[in-house]
Amino acid sequence: MKELRLMKGNEAIAEAAIRAGADGYFGYPITPQSEILEYLMVQKPYETTGMVVLQAESEVAAINMVYGGASCGKKCWTSSSSPGISLKQEGISYMAGAELPALIVNVVRGGPGLGTIQPSQSDYFQATKGGGHGDYRLLVLAPASVQEMADFVPLAFELAFKYRNPAMILTDGVIGQMMEKVELQEFVPRWTQEEINKISPWATTGKTRDRERNIITSLDLDSNKQERHVLSLERKYKAMEDNEVRFEKIQCDDAEYLLVAFGSSARICQKAVDLARAKGIKVGLLRPITLFPFPKIPLYKLAHQVKGMLTVEMNLGQMVEDVRLAVNGKVKVEHFGRYGGIIPNPEEVVNILETKIIGA
Amino acid sequence: MAEITREEIIKPENLVYKKTDLLVDRALSYCPGCGHGTVHRMLMEVIEEMDIQSQTIGIAPVGCSVLAYEFLDIDMQQAAHGRAPALATAIKRLMPEKYVFTYQGDGDLAAIGTAETIHACNRGENIVIIFINNGIYGMTGGQMAPTTLPGMKASTCPYGRDTQIMGNPLKITELVATLPGTCYVTRHSVHTPANVRKTKRAIRKAFELSYANKGVSFVEVVSNCNSGWKMTPVQSNKWMEENMFPYYPLGDIKVPTV
Numbered sequence: 001m002k003e004l005r006l007m008k009g010n011e012a013i014a015e016a017a018i019r020a021g022a023d024g025y026f027g028y029p030i031t032p033q034s035e036i037l038e039y040l041m042v043q044k045p046y047e048t049t050g051m052v053v054l055q056a057e058s059e060v061a062a063i064n065m066v067y068g069g070a071s072c073g074k075k076c077w078t079s080s081s082s083p084g085i086s087l088k089q090e091g092i093s094y095m096a097g098a099e100l101p102a103l104i105v106n107v108v109r110g111g112p113g114l115g116t117i118q119p120s121q122s123d124y125f126q127a128t129k130g131g132g133h134g135d136y137r138l139l140v141l142a143p144a145s146v147q148e149m150a151d152f153v154p155l156a157f158e159l160a161f162k163y164r165n166p167a168m169i170l171t172d173g174v175i176g177q178m179m180e181k182v183e184l185q186e187f188v189p190r191w192t193q194e195e196i197n198k199i200s201p202w203a204t205t206g207k208t209r210d211r212e213r214n215i216i217t218s219l220d221l222d223s224n225k226q227e228r229h230v231l232s233l234e235r236k237y238k239a240m241e242d243n244e245v246r247f248e249k250i251q252c253d254d255a256e257y258l259l260v261a262f263g264s265s266a267r268i269c270q271k272a273v274d275l276a277r278a279k280g281i282k283v284g285l286l287r288p289i290t291l292f293p294f295p296k297i298p299l300y301k302l303a304h305q306v307k308g309m310l311t312v313e314m315n316l317g318q319m320v321e322d323v324r325l326a327v328n329g330k331v332k333v334e335h336f337g338r339y340g341g342i343i344p345n346p347e348e349v350v351n352i353l354e355t356k357i358i359g360a
Numbered sequence: 361m362a363e364i365t366r367e368e369i370i371k372p373e374n375l376v377y378k379k380t381d382l383l384v385d386r387a388l389s390y391c392p393g394c395g396h397g398t399v400h401r402m403l404m405e406v407i408e409e410m411d412i413q414s415q416t417i418g419i420a421p422v423g424c425s426v427l428a429y430e431f432l433d434i435d436m437q438q439a440a441h442g443r444a445p446a447l448a449t450a451i452k453r454l455m456p457e458k459y460v461f462t463y464q465g466d467g468d469l470a471a472i473g474t475a476e477t478i479h480a481c482n483r484g485e486n487i488v489i490i491f492i493n494n495g496i497y498g499m500t501g502g503q504m505a506p507t508t509l510p511g512m513k514a515s516t517c518p519y520g521r522d523t524q525i526m527g528n529p530l531k532i533t534e535l536v537a538t539l540p541g542t543c544y545v546t547r548h549s550v551h552t553p554a555n556v557r558k559t560k561r562a563i564r565k566a567f568e569l570s571y572a573n574k575g576v577s578f579v580e581v582v583s584n585c586n587s588g589w590k591m592t593p594v595q596s597n598k599w600m601e602e603n604m605f606p607y608y609p610l611g612d613i614k615v616p617t618v
């Protein structure tokens with residue numbers, strides 16, 4: 001049965017994972033996402049659904065536990081915040097190379113360095129351009145509400161297994177910490193061994209006589225084979241771009257100007273759209289839901305309709321580069337950001353729109 | 361003497377010893393004379409004798425044995441440098457009915473992966489750790505390892521390890537033996553037939569104990585790296601006896617209390 005609850009974003013993610021039939025969570029405490037591990041430890045899913053929950057000795061260990069579990073075809077996940085996600089990058093790169101499905105949640109805080117525990121969107125580049133070493137991409141989902149925090153967990157697992165690729169939920173302390181009403185999906189049972197053998201015949205589950213041994217590796221010392229592998233990854237990323245772009249358009253039909261924002265910034269921009277429209281400025285909002293694959297085509301189309309675009313991000317200007325690439329010079333694109341954990345307010349967004357885009 | 365044909369010689373009744381079927385029929389990537397290959401064989405013989413091929417998942421490290429999965433006919437995962445015990449932790453917890461082992465060098469296990477080693481041992485994961493201690497980074501061309509002996513030469517300590525500058529060799533095996541999560545900690549070698557047999561018995565015991573959920577079974581094999589040490593295989597074995605064994609004495613360090 002579906003269930004309505006008032007929850008924090010971080011708790012919603014944890015509850016959604018239990019309900020999505022996740023097999024294992026491995027994490028290490030860091031603000032602003034420690035509620036995930038705390039919530040799981042209170043719920044004790046290992047006594048109900050059988051999901052393993054383990055506090056690892058570090059983020060490095062945690063991501064490598066996810067690697068081990070994912071290699072067995074299990075639905076495994078981890079969560080952290082920016083400094084911890086940096087530590088996980090080698091493991092994430094290995095998982096992309098070995099084509100392992102898993103979920104990584106980044107509840108972003110401001111950086112660089114230890115930075116601040118306050119919210120930020122400054123890990124956009126890291127999340128969407130690979131993050132670790134080598135040529136690879138993650139599937140990146142950016143929730144803008146507690147409801148989406150819950151909904152994107154099963155979606156991330158579905159996409160991760162569809163493409164045999166790690167998926168990331170990129171959120172921030174605003175959505176992680178705020179409480180909203182959320183409708184939780186029904187419990188999905190964890191996969192049985194038979195189901196795993198069917199869904200992931202590549203998994204290391206113990207070599208039986210009726211099949212060749214399964215090997216999980218990202219290594220190929222033969223350059224020709226390694227090139228073929230990288231090209232096959234590229235085909236996969238292209239398929240994601242063809243099939244998995246998700247976005248939301250708000251008041252775009254008659255828009256003369258466009259705001260582009262994801263996650264918590266998109267919520268602020270929604271308010272800014274209302275404020276601007278009350279002043280007679282026809283503004284719309286495009287909210288990328290998948291940051292990779294990025295909604296290039298919808299932005300390109302809108303570039304033929306609007307007179308200017310403003311990206312609003314809690315960073316120095318990261319997504320703005322993808323928007324500029326998408327519109328390919330067709331229209332002016334500017335960036336507005338706040339840093340260090342400061343959340344932009346809708347009035348300043350309208351102000352910047354008027355000065356940087358409309359008045360310019 | 362009467363002529364004996366090849367066919368007559370290879371009759372099954374004449375068979376005195378054969379390679380286990382669980383070693384894949386292909387040339388090992390190890391230098392001739394290296395201990396890695398012998399340990400691989402013992403490991404696979406144990407898995408064959410216990411009839412647990414379908415229940416076993418192994419983890420290859422980063423090091424000379426990075427390609428172990430090419431030679432061992434079981435399901436295997438290749439881990440990032442030092443992280444094998446983290447992979448093994450998750451595999452065993454998610455599939456408690458399996459046998460899970462890591463196979464790691466000294467750089468992998470006792471330098472970059474020290475945290476994963478100690479914490480997996482301290483949590484008492486029901487896994488087998490096979491630790492090949494050759495006192496050097498074989499794969500990358502013979503650099504100093506955490507286990508390089510005082511005075512021993514390597515490419516990054518070309519005048520010999522100066523403990524004042526480079527610190528002391530780490531006896532990680534003695535260290536993990538102090539942790540409550542290890543049940544069986546033992547040190548062996550594979551440089552003589554008698555030692556090979558002892559190593560095999562230790563590996564078997566380790567697998568049996570891990571299945572009985574007693575915690576980590578940790579089998580160190582002090583091994584030669586004739587290439588890295590710049591010796592012939594015979595010289596390297598002699599050098600190992602004279603120099604490695606006094607510092608890393610063979611034998612049981614911790615045995616399970618029944």
Ligand SMILES: Cc1ncc(C[n+]2csc(CCOP(=O)(O)OP(=O)(O)O)c2C)c(N)n1
Nearest residue numbers: 422423424441465466467468496497498499
């Ligand atoms: C993160 C990382 N750092 C460094 C390396 C380079 N590297 C590969 S193998 C190795 C040392 C392996 O030595 P050891 O574990 O003793 O294994 P052996 O080759 O001696 O069996 C190093 C430093 C790497 N692959 N990854």
Ligand code: SF4
Nearest residue numbers: 390391394424498585
């Ligand atoms: S370099 Fe050393 S450890 Fe590596 S295969 Fe050769 S002898 Fe063995």
Ligand SMILES: [Mg+2]
Nearest residue numbers: 465466496498
């Ligand atoms: Mg070594």
